[in-house]
């Protein structure tokens with residue numbers, strides 16, 4: 443298949459203004475069929491506007507294509523959309539909600555199978571208003587899956603969903619992608635995007651400032667490995683910097699040292715002990731997508747905002 447035919451989503455010099463606010467400032471992008479593309483960026487960067495441009499729910503300058511045609515010409519049965527803000531009727535059960543959306547298509551999936559996919563089989567008879575926030579979001583994800591779409595837009599799908607629910611949703615997205623579904627995902631969780639996306643696009647002020655695989659972005663923009671030291675006494679920052687002859691960033695009781703090779707950690711520990719630095723714990727980590735995000739959005743590195751499980755980045 444020719445490359446142009448294989449592109450499931452295309453944006454070409456897309457521009458959108460809301461009055462004086464430039465939401466999209468010349469975004470060009472091509473997403474291949476079956477690809478999971480993660481769109482990240484600070485609040486207000488233009489992610490939702492780009493999703494809306496690609497789904498034809500807002501008009502913009504430039505051109506967009508979905509499965510080879512403009513969004514308003516595409517067969518809607520081939521597209522699934524989970525909007526960022528979605529407020530279904532409170533007095534529908536999860537099953538009724540999914541069934542309502544299934545009823546919009548000639549060939550919908552089984553409602554029970556969709557409920558099972560999003561982990562709501564046991565809560566299917568609960569009114570939407572009585573579901574927890576995370577369960578409500580799962581029900582909303584279900585509405586985007588009823589038509590077994592070829593292209594799926596998920597605008598912050600896991601917001602409010604607990605870690606176990608997130609992981610099961612990630613497995614579901616993996617399975618959909620393995621089956622050939624193209625997924626455009628927006629998220630503030632860098633761990634989630636690094637885990638799921640084949641490629642990542644970083645939007646800042648309406649411009650796509652970096653696009654690539656997570657590995658290539660980390661290699662290009664992630665910086666060095668880091669050692670995070672938990673030391674209760676802030677005065678230890680100077681001692682640490684002096685002992686290591688390195689720049690030390692302090693945040694909320696933790697100290698981060700850049701560019702420490704794993705093989706050198708033992709030496710660092712010995713030097714800190716010799717310098718009398720009172721250390722509670724060490725964590726050594728390779729750069730990750732959160733480092734890329736923080737560097738390209740101009741935010742400073744704050745070690746206490748990180749966890750090993752995942753990193754949420756506030757815009």
Ligand SMILES: Nc1ncnc2c1ncn2[C@@H]1O[C@H](COP(=O)(O)OP(=O)(O)OP(=O)(O)O)[C@@H](O)[C@H]1O
Pocket residue numbers: 460463464465483484485486487488489490491492526757
């Ligand atoms: N309907 C609208 N009317 C006016 N301004 C809007 C409208 N929709 C978006 N904007 C503005 O356009 C810019 C981009 O907004 P958008 O919602 O696309 O950002 P985002 O990256 O999705 O942010 P978030 O991470 O908060 O969801 C923001 O400055 C926003 O205030």
